[in-house]
Amino acid sequence: MxxxxxxxxxxxxxxxxxxxxxxxxxxxxxxxxxxxxxxxRNAVVDSSLLSRVEQTLNAENIDVKRVEFEDxxxxxxxxxxxTQLVTRELLERELxxxxxxxxxxxxDTPSWLEEIGGSPMKLGLDLRGGxxxxxxxxxxxxxxxxxxxxVGDFRTALREEGLRYRTVRQESDHVVIQFRDEETLDSAEFxxxxxxxxxxxTEEDSLILEARLSEQRILEVRxxxxxxxxxxxxxxxxxxxxxxxxxxxxxxxxxxxxxPGIQDTARAKEILxxxxxxxxxxxDQDNDIRDAMDGRVPPGSQLIDDRQGIPQLLEKRVMLTGxxxxxxxxxxxxxxxxxxxxxxxxxxxxxxxxxxxxxxxKPMATVFIExxxxxxxxxxxxxxxxxxxxxxxxxxxxxxxGSSFRITGLDSPKxxxxxxxxxxxxxxxxxxxxxxxxxxGPSLGQENIDLGMQAIMWGLAAVLVFMLIYYKAFGVxxxxxxxxxxxxxxxxxxxxxxxxxxxxxxxxxVLTVGMAVDANVLIFERIREELRDGRSPQQAIHHGYDSAxxxxxxxxxxxFIAALILFAVGTGPIKGFSITxxxxxxxxxxxxxxxxxxxxxxxxGGRRLKSxxx
Amino acid sequence: xxxxxxENTVNFMKLRVPALxxxxxxxxxxxxxxxVNQLNWGLDFTGGTLIEVGYPSAANxxxxxxxxxxxxxxxxxxxxFGSSQDVLIRIAPREGVKAATIGDQVLAAxxxxxxxxxxxxxxxxxxxxxxxxxxxxxxxxLVALICILIYVAMRFExxxxxxxxxxLAHDVIxxxxxxxxxxxxFDLTVLAAVLAVIGYSLNDTIVVSxxxxxxxxxxxxxEPEEIINVSLTQTLNRTIVTSLTTVLVLLALFFKGGALIHxxxxxxxxxxIIGTYSSVYIASSVALxxxxxxxxxxxxEVEKEGADLDPMP
Numbered sequence: 001m002x003x004x005x006x007x008x009x010x011x012x013x014x015x016x017x018x019x020x021x022x023x024x025x026x027x028x029x030x031x032x033x034x035x036x037x038x039x040x041r042n043a044v045v046d047s048s049l050l051s052r053v054e055q056t057l058n059a060e061n062i063d064v065k066r067v068e069f070e071d072x073x074x075x076x077x078x079x080x081x082x083t084q085l086v087t088r089e090l091l092e093r094e095l096x097x098x099x100x101x102x103x104x105x106x107x108d109t110p111s112w113l114e115e116i117g118g119s120p121m122k123l124g125l126d127l128r129g130g131x132x133x134x135x136x137x138x139x140x141x142x143x144x145x146x147x148x149x150x151v152g153d154f155r156t157a158l159r160e161e162g163l164r165y166r167t168v169r170q171e172s173d174h175v176v177i178q179f180r181d182e183e184t185l186d187s188a189e190f191x192x193x194x195x196x197x198x199x200x201x202t203e204e205d206s207l208i209l210e211a212r213l214s215e216q217r218i219l220e221v222r223x224x225x226x227x228x229x230x231x232x233x234x235x236x237x238x239x240x241x242x243x244x245x246x247x248x249x250x251x252x253x254x255x256x257x258x259x260p261g262i263q264d265t266a267r268a269k270e271i272l273x274x275x276x277x278x279x280x281x282x283x284d285q286d287n288d289i290r291d292a293m294d295g296r297v298p299p300g301s302q303l304i305d306d307r308q309g310i311p312q313l314l315e316k317r318v319m320l321t322g323x324x325x326x327x328x329x330x331x332x333x334x335x336x337x338x339x340x341x342x343x344x345x346x347x348x349x350x351x352x353x354x355x356x357x358x359x360x361x362k363p364m365a366t367v368f369i370e371x372x373x374x375x376x377x378x379x380x381x382x383x384x385x386x387x388x389x390x391x392x393x394x395x396x397x398x399x400x401x402g403s404s405f406r407i408t409g410l411d412s413p414k415x416x417x418x419x420x421x422x423x424x425x426x427x428x429x430x431x432x433x434x435x436x437x438x439x440x441g442p443s444l445g446q447e448n449i450d451l452g453m454q455a456i457m458w459g460l461a462a463v464l465v466f467m468l469i470y471y472k473a474f475g476v477x478x479x480x481x482x483x484x485x486x487x488x489x490x491x492x493x494x495x496x497x498x499x500x501x502x503x504x505x506x507x508x509x510v511l512t513v514g515m516a517v518d519a520n521v522l523i524f525e526r527i528r529e530e531l532r533d534g535r536s537p538q539q540a541i542h543h544g545y546d547s548a549x550x551x552x553x554x555x556x557x558x559x560f561i562a563a564l565i566l567f568a569v570g571t572g573p574i575k576g577f578s579i580t581x582x583x584x585x586x587x588x589x590x591x592x593x594x595x596x597x598x599x600x601x602x603x604x605g606g607r608r609l610k611s612x613x614x
Numbered sequence: 615x616x617x618x619x620x621e622n623t624v625n626f627m628k629l630r631v632p633a634l635x636x637x638x639x640x641x642x643x644x645x646x647x648x649x650v651n652q653l654n655w656g657l658d659f660t661g662g663t664l665i666e667v668g669y670p671s672a673a674n675x676x677x678x679x680x681x682x683x684x685x686x687x688x689x690x691x692x693x694x695f696g697s698s699q700d701v702l703i704r705i706a707p708r709e710g711v712k713a714a715t716i717g718d719q720v721l722a723a724x725x726x727x728x729x730x731x732x733x734x735x736x737x738x739x740x741x742x743x744x745x746x747x748x749x750x751x752x753x754x755x756l757v758a759l760i761c762i763l764i765y766v767a768m769r770f771e772x773x774x775x776x777x778x779x780x781x782l783a784h785d786v787i788x789x790x791x792x793x794x795x796x797x798x799x800f801d802l803t804v805l806a807a808v809l810a811v812i813g814y815s816l817n818d819t820i821v822v823s824x825x826x827x828x829x830x831x832x833x834x835x836x837e838p839e840e841i842i843n844v845s846l847t848q849t850l851n852r853t854i855v856t857s858l859t860t861v862l863v864l865l866a867l868f869f870k871g872g873a874l875i876h877x878x879x880x881x882x883x884x885x886x887i888i889g890t891y892s893s894v895y896i897a898s899s900v901a902l903x904x905x906x907x908x909x910x911x912x913x914x915e916v917e918k919e920g921a922d923l924d925p926m927p
Contacts, residue, residue, distance in 0.1 A: 134743065266715070266718040269715065269718075434740075435739075435740035435742065435743050436738060436739050436740060436743050437717065437736060437737065437738035438735070438736070438737045438738075439717070439733070439735055439736040439737070440734070440735045441733050441734045441735060443668070443732065443734065444666070444735055447872070448872065448874065451870060451871055451874075451875070452871065452872075452875075454870040454871075455867045455870040455871040455875075458866035458869075458870050459862065459863030459866035459867065460863075462859075462862040462865075462866060463859050463862055466858070466859060466862065467859075470855065503874060503875060504803050504806060504875070504878065507867055507871065507875050507878055507879075510863050510864075510866065510867050510871070511810060511863065511864070511867075511882065514859050514860035514861075514862060514863030515817070515856070515859075517856070518817065518852075518856040518859075518860075521852050521855045521859075522852055525849075525851050525852040525855070529848065547828075550824070551820065551821055551824040551825075554769055554824060555816070555817040555820045556817075557765065558762055558765060558766070558813070558816045558817065558820055559813035559814070559816060559817055561758065561761050561765060562758050562762070562810070562812050562813035562816070563809075563813065565754050565757055565758045565761065566754065566758075566806060566810075568754075569750045569751070569753065569754040570754075570802075570806065574802055574803070574805070574806045577810075578806070581810070581813075
């Protein structure tokens, strides 16, 4: 018999739709105004903090919906945005600088849905409000710095090896070494080649040797410059108190920073651009620290607190600044004791060696200097920054130090990691500049959502009415498919972690609504034709679906190609549009062909029919 | 219910010469406008700064201009956006590293005049980023056309492929031409819309080509021109219904989607209508002119195993 579907196929289709519907469900629950607390630099979020937060909220009679503790953060859900503001200020005051207190919109997904991984669609910044920055790392200065290091490094190495050179100098993108005779050049070339396998050496003439960075090395330098900037930006973003920041590499030399919910872009920019530096200084042992704490600080020295708040008396003279640091990495020594390995550039190595040779056995302090926004503004409305100095480490100099040394005596691997991070953050970085900024205010975001929803609703209503009038019973079937399609798009968008709904994305959904019925139009027109040609209703249905299939497939594949290309070259909102378009194409094929067929079969299949309501 | 009850085949191809002449004129007109007026490139492509602010009551644009001039932004373009309370300010890209802070400076300047100014959005695009986008956008369009050409050539035949791609090029050029003639702003979302037009128009063309191929195989007699007419007539209802539903949703988008999505909806509305026309008149006419024939569309003969052996006695 024609037009009957086996039961298992029905079940499969229903299961698939059911799954999409289930994952689309969290979008119906809306969001709570929430305040999120996460750990700052030297703090942990634990259950004792949880009770402290709860007590504070109780004491101030704040109407809390729920307080949650998971993934090392505490989420305080509140009834409205006014209490949210009050609560944030309260908790910020109460918890102090050690914790990051941020406002957030937390999805109010029921726990049973959360357990199976359900979450609402992620909204793009054009719908949520917030700031998007695209920052470009100045690669030229990163490469310049690498070449500069090469010059110093060659000089030292050749001198130590007893190879006499005339000059070593940097020239645009390479380093030129000039020798007095051919013989020295040959042995120097042999020596340097063995020593620096990531460099390319060429003999310019019999007395001049040129060294270039290999492609591989250039890539490494670039990559390192970007990674270092990302690390630093992440640190700073944490200061801003943003709930779900995105800091990501884009392309070869760019970094995307997205800060949902941030309004004050000026502040965000100033904090992101704030600089951190490091200084190595000797601890002043000639004077008594107790005198200094009583107010008699010797003129050549200064009191600086360490991370536990205990003051240290340091010499004012700076032995070395952080911009000579090339790299700092945490690790363990042969006995498993945590340490931090530091590499300096050649200039820094010389300075370090000069500074430490007479100070063996004495303690040296590492000072981290940060410019933090105080939250106050000066007369011109500019933010006032406060110089923040902190001793992050005191270590005894064991030997004369060179361009690579290590700090040991750290308490834990975590401390080693933190120290390495701070050292890197204070190192010279390739400068960055903002090449693109998009800021959307909160009211515009909400307005965009409302407008997008309205467009979808009106478009949908128009199509539903039209199909109903035009195809009668079959129109109902197509409408069911269309609605199923919408649910599936939302479900799939919620399931895919990288998919973000943007305003153009909503436009994509509207367009999909209009174009998705095309498949049904094709099928139904075919059925009508078959009926006109005198086939029986059952045969008309059968042939209608069969012969329309390849047309629909071709038409959709070609549109998919266009959407895919859009996805590949587009950024941000355009990607959002192409994602919804692609998902819509796939789900609409499924609903318009398979779902309608099964419904039609279930209604008309296996019966004798005189006519069809089409 | 049916839109058109067609008893007889409509002789579409009779009008193919006038249609081709019309399209050629429109294309030339678009190209001339594109080279003379060029496109009104949006911020995404030119770089620069754009600030949208909301005033508590209807904004006085002259005052806004005076305030901006006082703050050193004499070149700012100030206009209403969407409503009389919304103001859009554009500032051309300028030299200097501090370009990224222009948005904040403008906002500060406006707030001296009216403290209740609400920041709705700030967009800043560096000049390099814009240049890259223009290149990428052009490239995207080209790659899309080539990929589609290859796919259609594989699935159908090179004459159809050329036919559909000329239809697509036709649609893209006319849509760009419309934006150039009316000097509507061409931003990233409009580029996305143009690519979506490619997708839509292709959809239409494929459906028609598919039917032509089917009819060439089914109707053994008949000139190519006749068969194309038959196919176009058979698919006419579908073509109109689909265009209608798409136009319906686009109208919803145009009127309800807000000012930000206006360009997008305009490009698509125009593109869909042009695309419907081109799938009938451009794609089929080009295939016809290139001499499409029955032989080209026959399914490849499958050689049966042992077919050339003598039948067993």
